[in-house]
Amino acid sequence: MGWASLLALALALAMDAFAVAVVAGVALKAPTGRHVFRLAFHFGLFQGLMLAGGWYVGSILHASVASSDHWLAFAVLAFVGGRMIWSATHAPEAQRPALDPTAGWDLVLLSVATSVDALAVGLSLAIIGSQILFPAMVVGVIACLLTLVGMLVGKHIGLLWGERVEIFGGLVLIGIGVRIVWQHVMV
Secondary structure (H helix, E strand, C coil), rough: HHHHHHHHHHHHHHHHHHHHHHHEEEEEHCCCCHHHHHHHHHHHHHHHHHHHHHHHHHCCCHHHCCCHHHHHHHHCCCCCCCHHHHHHHHHHHHHCCCCCCCHHHHHHHHHHHHHHHHHHHHHHHHHHCCCHHHHHHHHHHHHHHHHHHHHHHHHHHHHCCCHHHHHHHHHHHHHHHHHHHHHHHHC
């Protein structure tokens, strides 16, 4: 795989991570360096590991994973997005639990949801006999960098637009999940 193809692949795989990072930056309102590091590190790590993991299992599990990966991503994104919408609409501002998508199960679920497509790409790379170590590192680094940028963009959007944008963020996460399912159904 050439540099141009690898960079295009890494950017394509990182787009979901970027979009979710923008939403996370909005939800946190004023993310700290620790928030940004945690999300960027985990999104990059999961992207690289899922690509390598997909490559590792290769053709052995290709059919069973490919038939349900899009539903897993949708379910996770819809769950987290739904929680954001519920939190924004069902509790007064002072009583809302502090949502931190950069910690706990939300972090793990978002990391998995944004990297499920990397698993499928890893399976494809195994089938065509591609190497994996260098592509996995590049994909992980690009996802990390785009997540960092997304968090900073989200922070500025959140400061400008306030609380209502949390509902929009939840809808964006659900929309990403719907798009993932739509892409797999249309293929």
